[in-house]
Amino acid sequence: MKIALRDHPLLQDLPSRSFATLMELYESNYILMRRLAPELDALPRDNRSSARDGVDLHLHLLDRTPYTTALCLTHYFDPERHPDNEPDLMIRVYHDARLAEVMPETPVDRFHFWEGERPEEKSLPWRWELNRFLNRWLRYCLGRGHIFLPDRQHVSNG
DSSP, X not given: OOOOGGGOGGGTTOOOXXXXXXXXXXXXXXXXXXXXXXXXXGOOSEEEXXXXXXXXXXXXXXXXXXXXXXXXXXXXXXXXXXXXXXXXXXXXXXXXXXXXXXXXXXXXXXXXXXXXXXXXTTSHHHHHHHHHHHHHHHHXXXXXXXXXXXXXXEEOOO
């Protein structure tokens, strides 16, 4: 008996793309971001983490206020290319609310997230896709052993 993927029982409990579940995604992004940079407030402006079998991860602080930190997270796949050509996300961490989100001004046209019709920019579906991508990327980076700590560049053994 064949079952359509969308009707599979394991996929029935996928979260709705509501505002409430977006806030849960922001909370999850915050937790992952704090695992990646546990002392975010003590980091210098430019940071690099190296994984043994991967591409370096770079964290560049854009702005700090008492309640937020704005940063850019990126991989430089080709050191000879200009950094503006690399994929990166601008992220805002809200320390008081314990949330982290992809900043709306992040240039995302080069990512090609949407195969079909692209959602209206900064709409709920747009924010869902970008922050879901951030969540998966943070999990991947943590799984590779990346971490940003003050006063040293991190090199992972695994």
